[in-house]
Amino acid sequence: MIQGIGCDILSIDRVRNIIETTPAFLKRCFSEREISEYHKRGDIAYLASRFAAKEAIVKALSKYEHDLNSIEILNDNDGKPYVVINRVKSNIFVSISYETEYVIAYAVLSSIL
Numbered sequence: 001m002i003q004g005i006g007c008d009i010l011s012i013d014r015v016r017n018i019i020e021t022t023p024a025f026l027k028r029c030f031s032e033r034e035i036s037e038y039h040k041r042g043d044i045a046y047l048a049s050r051f052a053a054k055e056a057i058v059k060a061l062s063k064y065e066h067d068l069n070s071i072e073i074l075n076d077n078d079g080k081p082y083v084v085i086n087r088v089k090s091n092i093f094v095s096i097s098y099e100t101e102y103v104i105a106y107a108v109l110s111s112i113l
C-alpha cells in the first residue's frame with residue numbers, strides 16, 4: 001500500500017552555487033558514500049539529483065525526522081536507485097531523471113519493502 005508520495009525539481013546551477021558559497025552544505029546533506037560517488041562521477045548534477053530525491057522523500061514522509069545526510073540514495077547493480085536511512089534499506093522508492101539544467105525526483109513511501 002502507498003502511504004505517501006513526494007516530488008521535487010531542482011536547478012543544477014542552484015546546487016552548484018550553494019556548493020561554491022557554502023562548502024558545509026556537502027557534509028550536512030550528503031553521506032560519505034554519496035560524496036565519494038560524486039567525486040567519482042565528477043558531476044554536480046549527481047548531487048542535485050540526490051538533493052531533489054531527499055526533498056521528495058521528506059515530502060513523502062510528510063514530517064521531517066532525519067538529518068539529510070542520514071538519508072542515502074544509492075544505486076544497485078542495474079543502476080536503479082534505492083534508499084537507505086541510517087544504514088538500513090528503507091521502504092521508500094525513488095525515481096530520478098536528468099535534463100540539461102534540471103533534475104527531477106519522485107519518492108513513494110510503501111508499507112512493504
Ligand SMILES: CC(C)(COP(=O)(O)OP(=O)(O)OC[C@H]1O[C@@H](n2cnc3c(N)ncnc32)[C@H](O)[C@@H]1OP(=O)(O)O)[C@@H](O)C(=O)NCCC(=O)NCCS
Nearest residue numbers: 045046049050074075078079080081094095096097098099
Ligand atoms: C535506465 C534508463 C531508463 C535511464 O534513462 P535516461 O534517459 O538515460 O536517464 P535519466 O536522466 O532519465 O535517468 C537516469 C537515472 O535513471 C535511474 N536508473 C538507472 N538505471 C535504472 C534502472 N535499472 N531502474 C530504475 N532506474 C534506473 C538512475 O537513478 C539514474 O540516475 P543516477 O545514476 O544518478 O541514479 C535508460 O538508460 C535505459 O536503460 N533505458 C532502457 C530502454 C532503452 O534502452 N531505451 C533506449 C531506446 S528508446
